[in-house]
Amino acid sequence: MAEISNYKVAASPHKLDSSSTRTVMLDVLIALIPCLVCGVVYFGLYSLALVVICMSACFLSEQLYNLIRKKPFTFDLSALVTGLILGLNLPPRAPWYIPIIGGVFAIIIVKMLFGGLGKNFANPAATARVFLLLAYSSVMTKYIGFDISGNILSTDIVTAPTYLSGGTAAFQSSFMGVSGYWGYVLQLLFGTVGGSIGETCKVAILAGGVYLGVRRVIDWRIPVVYLLTSAVMFLVCYGSAKEMLLQLLSGGLLFGAVFMATDYATSPKWKYNRVLYAFGLGVITVLIRRFGSYPEGTSLAILIMNLFVPMMDKFILPVRFGQMTKAGKPMPQVMQWSMRSLCIVLAAMLLIFVPITNYTNVYIDKSGVYSYVQEVSRKLSGEYVFTVQGGAPIMGGYVQNLEYKVYVDADTDTVTDVVPIAQSTMGYTAELSFFEGKTYAEILQNTDLSTDSEFSATKTNTKLREMILECFSFYDYNMARYERLAYTDENITLAERSGTLYRFTIAGVADLTEYNYKQALKYAITLDSSTNKVYAITTLAESTYGYTCDKPVFLGKTKQEIEDMTRDEIASDITTSATVTNVSVQGMILRCFEVMGALQEGANG
Incomplete structure (x- = not known):
């Protein structure tokens, strides 16, 4: 302990500066100004009114509590900081009473009842926000979109998704001329998305954080x-x-x-x-x-x-200066x-x-035309991850935007996981148990997707099934290995085989007489010779006007079942396609069955 004699020992405080609670809180208020300005610019003056109400509720609650308890009024700005932070955490069109309830709860319940500043057990703003989310969940999760000119004087509530609730549906198609993934990143960075008043513009938040860091607050x-x-x-x-x-x-x-x-x-x-x-x-x-x-x-x-x-x-x-262990050694x-x-x-x-x-996560280029598959990657484990997007018609013309990540084990033809990215916020959510852990064959066979679950919807299940079937078709056409066969004719330009699977690239025409229009068609049709069923259909060329093949009508069907389909039956089964195109595809599939039979006979002969 001799080295301690080299130091001067004096009573605290040992470090003096001019900082106080008031100056610290003032710095925080200054740091929050960029977030407030961006929130008002993006979401309108009503957002500013909510923040002002929240700050007023917090300040007045603290003074009223002091008055009741016969304590001196406090002007350390801490209540205003709590009010500003909580206000910036509110949805831009929250009702006027929400900031009042939240402000009173934050100050009275969380802060003052535990002794005031420095004695509260939890962050008042964070605790109040959790309370509001539990008590007013529907109100606290309604956000509006970014619109500078449209929002500035408006009080209308036109809900818009956030990325966390709506996936990429929350984004514009491009931002500052940048589209795709980096366009999404820029939109999140500059805050041109839905969200709470002060949380969207990350540039403003970072500016405030740098200020507080420099000021050592x-x-x-x-x-x-x-x-x-x-x-x-x-x-x-x-x-x-x-x-x-x-x-x-x-x-x-x-x-x-x-x-x-x-x-x-x-x-x-x-x-x-x-x-x-x-x-x-x-x-x-x-x-x-x-x-x-x-x-x-x-x-x-x-x-x-x-x-x-x-x-x-x-x-x-922490280890105190000079602290020793029982053995007399410096405390580690x-x-x-x-x-x-x-x-x-x-x-x-x-x-x-x-x-x-x-x-x-190897991103695989798409070959073919797909209605739902947006992006495909391969993980280190060999598992494939499909990002799929589509819309499920729910009721009254309302179409619910859907987005999922579908994980597929190609070795076992099994869907290992389905992760919702964007789906209904009104209870029309997919029953994932219909698909997770199921093989492609099981999903093909399961056409009864009705459910008694109050958290699901049959139409959403049906749309997700179509998306998953397209994932398997994508894999079949883009990643599966086939051996080329020595067969072509005027319609079939390529014949291939992989085990019991036969894949034919076939061309045809949909004659839309009523429109005086003939649509060239081209598909890769895969048949399973072991079951005599249609295994996969991949679009290579078809109408861009909506006259597209409704593939689930044919997938998993036998040759006999497809032969027995009448024009009226095909028309009655479709909701997203054109009858004429389906009839043409019916003929193309039957032609593929004929060729597969001939190839099998030739191989056996």
């Missing part, structure tokens, strides 16, 4: 480790680096990481505990998003981790090195697995 460890952990978890749970970036920029994750998780009163005192705290936030947020019933998990994750902070500060203590810095190692591991996982994911 927040500890950079919390948002950085929170986002780093979330990125790794998204990569693990979704298996896609592209999806990881979209998830990081969606919802309130970035806003919560910068402005809510860093709250002095409810985050750990010790810096290495803050790393552990942020790690827990990232894990819980992603688990809620991926496996929970609600697509957003930031506020709930913050509330849950806030409950662990007192225990962390009590039992996980276990927590310090553990948290440093955790950060290094997370960063290493991100650096290693992002390239691996991009390498193993």
